Amino acid sequence: MRLERNLYMAVTSVAAISLLVVGFVGRRNPGFGTGWSGSANILFACCAVGSAGVIVLCLYWVRFVEAITSITNLLKQNKLPAVKSEGGLRSFGMTKINELSRAICERFAGCSGSNLALEKQVNDVQIKIQLAQRQKRNTEAIIYSIRDAVVVVDEFDRLLMANEAAGKLFNFDFKRSQQKPISEVITSSDGKHKEFVDFLRQSRQSKVRASRREIVLNVPEENSEGKAGKTFDSIVSCVYDDKEQVCGIVAVLHDITREKEISQMKNDFVSHVSHELKTPLASISAYSEMLIDGEAKDGQTAKEFYAVIQSQAKRLNRLIEDILNISRIESGLIKVEKKPISLTILIEEQFQMIKSYAEEKNISVTWGDVGQKPIVFDQVYADKDMISQVVVNLLSNAVKYTPAKGSIKVKTDVDEGAGVIRVSVTDTGVGIPESELKHVFDKFYRVEANKNMAKGTGLGLNLVKQIVEKVHNGKVFVTSKVGQGSTFGFELPLATADVAGAVS
Amino acid sequence: MADKKVLVVDDEIHIVHVVAIKLRNNGFEVISANNGAEAFELACSEKPDIIVTDYQMPVMSGLEFVTKLRGNEATKDIPVILLTARSFAIDDSTKDELQISECLSKPFSPKELLRSIEDILYHKAVMQEN
Numbered sequence: 001m002r003l004e005r006n007l008y009m010a011v012t013s014v015a016a017i018s019l020l021v022v023g024f025v026g027r028r029n030p031g032f033g034t035g036w037s038g039s040a041n042i043l044f045a046c047c048a049v050g051s052a053g054v055i056v057l058c059l060y061w062v063r064f065v066e067a068i069t070s071i072t073n074l075l076k077q078n079k080l081p082a083v084k085s086e087g088g089l090r091s092f093g094m095t096k097i098n099e100l101s102r103a104i105c106e107r108f109a110g111c112s113g114s115n116l117a118l119e120k121q122v123n124d125v126q127i128k129i130q131l132a133q134r135q136k137r138n139t140e141a142i143i144y145s146i147r148d149a150v151v152v153v154d155e156f157d158r159l160l161m162a163n164e165a166a167g168k169l170f171n172f173d174f175k176r177s178q179q180k181p182i183s184e185v186i187t188s189s190d191g192k193h194k195e196f197v198d199f200l201r202q203s204r205q206s207k208v209r210a211s212r213r214e215i216v217l218n219v220p221e222e223n224s225e226g227k228a229g230k231t232f233d234s235i236v237s238c239v240y241d242d243k244e245q246v247c248g249i250v251a252v253l254h255d256i257t258r259e260k261e262i263s264q265m266k267n268d269f270v271s272h273v274s275h276e277l278k279t280p281l282a283s284i285s286a287y288s289e290m291l292i293d294g295e296a297k298d299g300q301t302a303k304e305f306y307a308v309i310q311s312q313a314k315r316l317n318r319l320i321e322d323i324l325n326i327s328r329i330e331s332g333l334i335k336v337e338k339k340p341i342s343l344t345i346l347i348e349e350q351f352q353m354i355k356s357y358a359e360e361k362n363i364s365v366t367w368g369d370v371g372q373k374p375i376v377f378d379q380v381y382a383d384k385d386m387i388s389q390v391v392v393n394l395l396s397n398a399v400k401y402t403p404a405k406g407s408i409k410v411k412t413d414v415d416e417g418a419g420v421i422r423v424s425v426t427d428t429g430v431g432i433p434e435s436e437l438k439h440v441f442d443k444f445y446r447v448e449a450n451k452n453m454a455k456g457t458g459l460g461l462n463l464v465k466q467i468v469e470k471v472h473n474g475k476v477f478v479t480s481k482v483g484q485g486s487t488f489g490f491e492l493p494l495a496t497a498d499v500a501g502a503v504s
Numbered sequence: 505m506a507d508k509k510v511l512v513v514d515d516e517i518h519i520v521h522v523v524a525i526k527l528r529n530n531g532f533e534v535i536s537a538n539n540g541a542e543a544f545e546l547a548c549s550e551k552p553d554i555i556v557t558d559y560q561m562p563v564m565s566g567l568e569f570v571t572k573l574r575g576n577e578a579t580k581d582i583p584v585i586l587l588t589a590r591s592f593a594i595d596d597s598t599k600d601e602l603q604i605s606e607c608l609s610k611p612f613s614p615k616e617l618l619r620s621i622e623d624i625l626y627h628k629a630v631m632q633e634n
Contacts, residue, residue: 275560275589278589278611279516282519282611282612283516283518283522284611285611285612286519286522286612286613286614287522289613289615290522290525290526295525295526297529301525308518308521312518453562453563
C-alpha cells in the first residue's frame with residue numbers, strides 16, 4: 001500500500017511540474033500554442049493548476065518530514081513502543097530517514113539485550129527455585145528418616161515440620177497440625193509436654209544458638225496401652241535470617257532412657273561388685289591380722305582362722321569367675337566342652353547340695369510332682385560344668401528368695417514333639433512384679449523390692465541366660481506372682497543321634 | 505572395759521565371729537545379730553554400751569537400723585560404729601544427723617576397730633562424769 005501511494009505521489013508530482021512548465025513556457029513565448037482556440041486561457045490554467053499541485057506536494061512532504069522527525073525524537077527518548085523495520089523508508093536516502101532507521105535499530109538492539117538479560121534472570125530464578133525445592137525435599141527426607149523426634153517451628157511458634165517419631169511421641173498428625181501453634185499441637189493432661197513447649201519458647205526468646213535440657217515425658221509404651229516416663233535429651237537450635245533474627249526453631253528429642261538405665265546398672269554393678277569383693281576380702285584381712293597378732297589362742301582356733309581365709313579366698317575367686325564367664329560368653333571366647341549328658345544325674349548332684357542349704361532355712365525341696373525323682377533317659381548335648389552352674393544358680397536363687405516354711409519344687413519334662421527337655425524350679429517365695437519380669441535376666445539387674453532379702457550382684461540369672469541361650473541354643477523362661485512365688489526354668493534341645501554324630 | 509557390752513551386727517557370720525573374738529580377748533562382752541531388725545530387738549532388750557553394725561544387710565539395712573535406734577528413747581544415745589564396704593555411701597550430714605560416731609571401711613583392721621571402741625567409750629565415760 002505504501003509503495004502504491006508513493007508511486008501515485010510521484011506521478012502526481014511529475015504531472016503538476018509538467019503543467020507548471022507548459023504554462024510558464026507558453027506565457028514567455030507568444031507563438032507557442034498559436035492555432036489553439038483560447039490558447040492564452042489554457043496556458044494560464046496550466047500555470048495555475050501546476051502551481052497549486054506543487055504547493056500541495058510541498059505541504060505533503062513538509063508534513064511527512066515533520067512526522068518522521070517527531071518519531072525519531074520519540075525513539076531517541078525511548079518512548080515509542082517497539083516497531084518493525086520499514087524497509088521502504090531507506091530508499092528515500094534522507095538524513096531523517098537514516099536517523100530514524102538508526103534509532104529504530106538501536107531500539108531493537110536495546111530491546112533484544114533487555115530481553116536476553118530478562119530471560120537469563122528468569123532462568124536463574126527458576127534454577128534457584130528448583131534447588132530450593134530439592135533442598136526442602138532433602139531436608140524432609142533427612143528429618144523423616146531420623147529415629148529421634150524432630151520438630152520445627154517458625155518465629156511465631158507455629159509448627160512447620162515434624163517427623164513421624166515426633167507425631168508418635170506427642171500424639172499428633174503432622175498434616176493436620178501444620179501451621180498450628182505448637183502449644184495447641186503438643187499438649188498433655190499431666191503438664192509434662194508443656195515443659196517442652198516452654199523450652200522451645202524460651203530458646204527462641206533467648207536467641208541462644210543451641211540449648212540442651214533433659215526432659216521427662218510420659219509417652220505411650222510399645223506393645224502396651226499404658227504410658228511410661230521416658231527421659232529425652234532435647235537439643236533446641238535457633239534458625240537465623242539474613243538480619244540475624246531468629247526465624248525458627250529446630251528441636252531434636254533423643255530417647256536416653258535406656259542409656260540412663262544402663263548407666264545406672266553399671267553404677268549399681270560397680271557398687272555391688274565392690275561390696276561383694278570387699279566382703280570376703282574383709283574376712284581374709286581381719287583373720288590374717290588376728291593370726292599375725294596372736295589372737296588365735298590355740299591351735300584349733302588358728303586352724304579355724306586359716307579355714308575361713310581359704311573359704312573367703314574361694315568365694316572371691318567364684319565371683320571373679322562369674323564376671324569373667326559372662327564376659328567370655330559375650331565375647332565368644334569361652335571354651336565349651338559339649339558331651340551327651342544326663343540332666344537327671346546332673347540335677348541329682350546339685351539337688352542334694354542345695355537341699356541341706358534349704359533345710360537350714362526350713363524350706364522343703366522336692367523333685368517331681370509326687371516328690372519322687374523322675375527317671376529321664378533322654379540326654380542333652382551340653383557342657384556339664386556350665387549346665388551345673390545354671391541349675392545351682394536357679395536353685396540357690398529359689399532358696400534365697402523363699403521365706404522359712406516355704407517350698408521349692410524341681411521338675412523335668414521331655415517334649416518329644418518339640419525335641420526339648422524342660423527343667424523348672426518353682427518356689428513359694430516373694431515373687432517378682434510383672435513389670436520387672438522382662439528385666440530379671442538382664443546383667444546386673446536386681447528386683448528393687450527384693451534387694452534387701454538377699455545379697456547378690458545381679459549376675460547369676462544373666463549367666464544362666466548366657467549359658468542356656470548363647471552356648472546351648474536353648475531358652476530360659478520365668479513366670480511369677482508377687483506374694484505367691486516364681487517359676488524359673490530352661491529348655492535344652494534333646495541330643496539326637498545326628499547331633500551327637502555331627503559334634504563328635 | 506570388762507563390764508562393757510558390745511552389739512555386733514553383720515550378715516557375714518565370719519565378720520561377726522572375728523570381731524567377737526577380738527573384743528572378747530580384750531575383755532568385752534559381745535552379743536550379735538545378723539540383720540537390722542534382729543539387732544534392734546536385741547538393742548532394746550540388752551541395752552549395749554556400743555553397737556558395731558554393717559551398712560548393707562538384708563531385711564533391714566544398717567542405716568535403717570540406726571534411724572530406728574535414734575527414734576527410740578531407750579536406745580537413742582547408744583554410740584554406733586558403722587562398717588561399710590561402700591566408703592562413699594554415707595555423707596557427713598547423714599553421719600551427724602544419725603549421730604554415727606565413726607565409719608570404718610571394709611576391709612577393716614580388728615585392732616583399729618578395738619581402738620575406736622575404746623576411744624568412744626572413754627569419751628562417753630568422761631562426758632557422763634562431767
